[in-house]
Amino acid sequence: MPFPPPTGTFKIDFGGIDLIRSRDCVVFVKGETFEVSVDPAMLASGWPGGQGVRWVNSSTDNFTVTYSDGRFGGYLIWGSLESADQYTAMTGQQLVYGNAVMVAGRGLISTSSYERYTYASRLGGPPFVPLVYTASTPLFFSLRGLWTIEDELSLSGSPLAPALQAGVVAQVPKDVNEFFLGVQTTL
């Protein structure tokens, strides 16, 4: 074979990686991690991996988070009761001890925790209008702390608007990635 090989004839076959996405949040490049306490609301209802959270005041000397309402603190790397944790030592562990692992800073993840439908259609009822994710679009946390391309603080008329950009779309949800959203985290 001549060197360098003709374009397209010889390359690393990234397409054959066959990544098994068995968790809500798959990490490609890790950000900074913090051990945090979760508030009673989160303990009662649970959360998926990739859930956006924000800081909340606590009566104890613990750094405590709750569901993001569009504000940024970070995202939780593991869900409270993911299927991949069943029948392992992690089963219900975070809920029992009231702790979680929050990630902030620059990283690259693939997650199923993102908004599927526009804020307006979710609020107004059916029909639901799908959000169209395109590469390199800014990402925010929605009013319930899921990744979205909409600034829901502005759309809802919140005095906290505008939302901080928390990431960039690195890969759109599609068949070959099991409809996970690729996120480059930027905060």
Added chain:
Amino acid sequence: MSGVSPFFANDVFRTRDVVIFVKSKTIPVMIDTSMQTGGWPGGQGVTWLDDPNNDTFQVTYSDGRFGGFLLWGSNEASDQYIAYYKNQPTYRFAVMAVGPWVISTTTFEQYTYASRTGGGPLVPNVYTPGEKLRFSLRGYFTPEDEWTLSGDPRAPNEIFVARVIQPPVPTINNNYLELQSMM
């Protein structure tokens, strides 16, 4: 002897397109076919590109949008006659830098957008310490908002990617732009 370290006499050998002073995060990425054939300098700004048939994190030249910048050029003079020669375009990968780096680079717009596209004499861009930088329409660091200047419907470009630390000066830094990246 005063005991003061003569930092000004550091004599950094700038033999690459990007010289790193402080390192931050790196992300290995696949490059698209246009970058594979066209090549790129170290410090090239890139943006994410989606391939519907491939589960791959892939980038292409930035058009003002952010993804990061590529640390190493596709065919730098320093890579000749070594094992790294054309390694990246051959295997279609690159190393993308994100976060707060401090670098010195040749990959910045030397001349204003108007003078580059207007056909007249080239007018040098003026870089000022502390000034915010964007990516140009071809992914080079620049102080100008080329979305606004080109009438791009996405204007204004408020995606700030870096700050100037030291402007390019031939006698001090071999005409490299020293900057702190931000995103």
